[in-house]
Amino acid sequence: KAPSGLVMDFYKESCPQAEEIIREQVKLLYKRHKNTAFSWLRNLFHDCAVESCDASLLLDSTKKTISEKETDRSFGMRNFRYLEDIKDAVERECPGVVSCSDILVLSARDGIVSNGKEVERRKGAHSVGRTHCVKLVHRLYPEVDPALNPDHVPHMLKKCYDPLPDPKAVQYVRNDRGTPMKLDNNYYVNILENKGLLMVDHELAHDPRTRPYVKKMAKSQDYFFQHFSRAIALLSENNPLTGEQGEIRRHCNLANKRVSED
């Protein structure tokens, strides 16, 4: 596509196996750890939504800068080391050719596919995965948020029994108790029933600007897949580095100059 400088099948000549290797690795990892697929999807949002799909998300902190991974925005993000496994597999075949941004975006696509051969729309992503209690307790203590569905509250209280949870503790509630492993429109059914865990989820269902869409999503799986896949495609094309911009990192967590300094 001309405007963004992106093309399909970019590695056709330089590394024809690239997409296949990524797909195989994602599948393999998904077999061993189902939650990797959620991570690839969340990566796409966190890397692309802010400024650019440039794999900035994957960089480690340096002496001078603190990494995106370590900010509160990235709270709970996991499985970065498995992304490195995908990169290594690609490097073994074609050293120095395939960018970390492309690996990030392609793994998200393939992850969505593994995740039930299905796709959806922004924030419908909270149809899978988990939220840690630290992010929820303000809706439970000292008083239960009256906006929460009373049928959902006992479960949340059981999982998050501690009003001041240790942020390192692995206490969490599944984002979608109905179909926790499946990326589907059940998220929209949940938020209409006031079972959304986060305030953003709740607001999506109750803001008059978004509520009509939430209702459509909840009603039709097809409508949801159509719109989610479009949103994911748009997100994945956000302001990428093309041509001579950027570099092909050897390791996705380090800029190349730092590799040679170490």
Ligand code: HEM
């Ligand atoms: C403004 C909008 C959003 C906010 C404030 C938000 C916030 C959060 C928070 C707090 C968690 C829980 C983290 C934890 O406790 O472990 C979470 C999980 C998650 N988010 Fe979002 N999110 C937003 C939009 C999105 C979007 C657009 C996507 C994907 C396209 C996404 C994908 C995910 C996934 C897949 C998880 C589960 C991760 C896991 O289980 O490892 N989120 N989000």
Ligand SMILES: [Ca+2]
């Ligand atoms: Ca970025």
Ligand SMILES: [Ca+2]
């Ligand atoms: Ca689901």
